[in-house]
Amino acid sequence: DQQVKQNSPSLSVQEGRISILNCDYTNSMFDYFLWYKKYPAEGPTFLISISSIKDKNEDGRFTVFLNKSAKHLSLHIVPSQPGDSAVYFCAASGETGNQFYFGTGTSLTVIP
């Protein structure tokens, strides 16, 4: 059973606008959450993360929001750029940090 879910397989956004990617999880023991970006024929690259003790983390154009009561996190990209077009995966880990659970990914297309 998928413990981390990304219900939107794809998203299209105009350049300069905000992209919002969503992720839901089921395991309340998860305490660390990450977003990865993946281009075709490459490995995923780490983008941004957030600990469960926070509700927001910002890094430049990227902000991750965590709503623990809803078991929901989101990634905001502002402003969106064509180079942001990629597949985005959210991931979660528990206390040991040994196992990571990934969502199925959302393919973002930023239209120039």
Add this chain to the structure above:
Amino acid sequence: DAGITQSPRHKVTETGTPVTLRCHQTENHRYMYWYRQDPGHGLRLIHYSYGVKDTDKGEVSDGYSVSRSKTEDFLLTLESATSSQTSVYFCAIRPTSYNEQFFGPGTRLTVL
């Protein structure tokens, strides 16, 4: 650049043959992981290692074995490949003081 290489990068094999994929890192990180990526499933953990000769199963370990006789190398073996093991395989490392993983470029395996 986390210094992770995977070999081979592409492989086509036949059902029933053994296959070994290699992950090599240059920075002596303790934690190493093997994932497979499939459409509709995202990234799923196969096995991971937390030190030389210390390994554990992930969520999709059936049909796979691993070995880690040196810090820098983590091998994934398919004893008898099946068509359901056609996938893209990613190796990742996690520095001890980090919660993030860093991925290799991937190996595309096709089992005919």
